[in-house]
Amino acid sequence: xxxxxxxxxPLSVPEGAIVSLNCTYSNSAFQYFMWYRQxxxxxxxxxxxxxxxxxxxxxxFTAQVDKSSKYISLFxxxxxxxxxxxxxxxxxxxxxxxxxxxxxxxxxxxxVLP
Amino acid sequence: NxxxxxxxxxxxxxxxxxxxxxCAQDMNHEYMYWYRQDPGMGLRLIHYSVGEGTTAKGxxxxxxxxxxxxxxxxxxxxxxxxPSQTSVYFCASGEAGTSGRTDTQYFGPGTxxxxx
Numbered sequence: 001x002x003x004x005x006x007x008x009x010p011l012s013v014p015e016g017a018i019v020s021l022n023c024t025y026s027n028s029a030f031q032y033f034m035w036y037r038q039x040x041x042x043x044x045x046x047x048x049x050x051x052x053x054x055x056x057x058x059x060x061f062t063a064q065v066d067k068s069s070k071y072i073s074l075f076x077x078x079x080x081x082x083x084x085x086x087x088x089x090x091x092x093x094x095x096x097x098x099x100x101x102x103x104x105x106x107x108x109x110x111x112v113l114p
Numbered sequence: 115n116x117x118x119x120x121x122x123x124x125x126x127x128x129x130x131x132x133x134x135x136x137c138a139q140d141m142n143h144e145y146m147y148w149y150r151q152d153p154g155m156g157l158r159l160i161h162y163s164v165g166e167g168t169t170a171k172g173x174x175x176x177x178x179x180x181x182x183x184x185x186x187x188x189x190x191x192x193x194x195x196x197p198s199q200t201s202v203y204f205c206a207s208g209e210a211g212t213s214g215r216t217d218t219q220y221f222g223p224g225t226x227x228x229x230x
Binding site: 004006008034036041042043044045046049088090101102104105106107 | 118154155156157158159162172204206218219220221222223224
């Protein structure tokens with residue numbers, strides 16, 4: 001079993017829809033949670049960053065972390081064709097000072113149809 | 115700032131050939147990483163470095179070597195390429211420190227490598 005599980009999709013939604021992307025994880029030591037967006041043939045770019053449980057909002061994007069369920073979500077409101085990309089969740093535990101290793105999900109491919 | 119750059123962008127090798135991928139960052143980051151990305155597998159860490167002159171193994175280090183002679187550069191070498199090393203390779207860099215925010219990594223555009 002992978003440490004981080006993410007539904008690969010693909011997911012297609014009409015423009016304006018609310019999108020929900022999810023990851024589950026098994027390592028209870030994870031405390032830092034990130035969402036990266038990766039456009040086709042590009043490198044991943046950081047979209048959202050959260051620490052521990054709770055919600056974080058940034059414009060049309062909301063990240064949620066439920067550590068008791070080991071479940072994280074990314075919501076996209078009023079989705080736009082420009083949101084079409086692969087979304088990767090990533091997480092890490094308490095760092096010992098020498099390593100900054102992230103564990104990534106396999107990514108969910110999202111297409112927003114105009 | 116250019117951020118993280120990678121050279122080359124594309125490469126085709128024959129089995130047994132060698133090559134070096136170059137990563138450069140201009141953000142003065144201490145940490146640098148090499149990943150490979152394969153369909154359905156996500157990003158897997160090959161090697162990483164926590165500072166100039168240091169390297170460490172990641173999740174899938176076999177068949178690869180790395181060097182960090184200068185803080186801004188991180189080289190990934192394939193001594194004898196195999197078809198299983200066909201992949202997209204990403205370099206990333208990040209800050210040092212104790213804050214969790216420093217777990218953020220900044221990625222380059224990738225190198226697409228095909229081994230025939």
